[in-house]
Amino acid sequence: MLAAPLDDVDAAALAKGFAALADPARLRLLSLIAAQEAGEVCACDLVEPLGKSQPTVSHHLKVLREAGLVVGERRGTWVWYRVVPTMLEQLRDSLAATGSRLAPHPTAR
């Protein structure tokens, strides 16, 4: 992203992705899910550690889901969430195209 100016479309798409990360509750949710040994968590185990109401947690999970950052799989009564690395890497890479012009060593003379 930082190599050439982005057009409105790409910028909007990226911005939508970052917007999903622009909330403390969602970042904590994401880290809670990612920190699981099993790689997945029951949604019921996310409400109490987050300290928010169940509807609020459900709302944030939806935002993360729609951003493609997590997926929820229903197994019986519960829904198990796990992180999808793809979108995360995509956002990370968009910040990483930081070419020579950004480095402390201008490279060019």
Add this chain to the structure above:
Amino acid sequence: MLAAPLDDVDAAALAKGFAALADPARLRLLSLIAAQEAGEVCACDLVEPLGKSQPTVSHHLKVLREAGLVVGERRGTWVWYRVVPTMLEQLRDSLAATGSRLAPHPTAR
């Protein structure tokens, strides 16, 4: 960030950083500044390519500045902006601590 659950403080700090990136206009501004050969741009050259009013551009530049993503240096009549790689790397790395549990290969048995 994805190795262990973050506390409220870290989550809030990170969220503030991502919030600065969660807008198409700011992403385009950032990419416009980063794409400069000279490594810096006059603010006056950012208004027209962005297609927004001068106050709006100034506002977004302020947000980027307060997020530590760019710096503006006054030289005479004009202010020259350049990207600060530090914060960018910090945000990128927070998305990169994606340990074994996120990879397609669970590693742990």
Add this chain to the structure above:
DNA sequence: CTCTGACATCGACATACGTCGATATCTTGC
């Protein structure tokens, strides 16, 4: 000192967002 031009700030507006309580939906066990 005054004028001009670049940039920042202010005030106002519409919209988007986070949060919660109440309620709906769905799944299981009886």
Add this chain to the structure above:
DNA sequence: GCAAGATATCGACGTATGTCGATGTCAGAG
């Protein structure tokens, strides 16, 4: 089918955010 529990959706509320026109501030030219 019915009751119980887990999630999701809805409606409402306060607050934050993007945008602009008008205005303020500051540096250089004359």
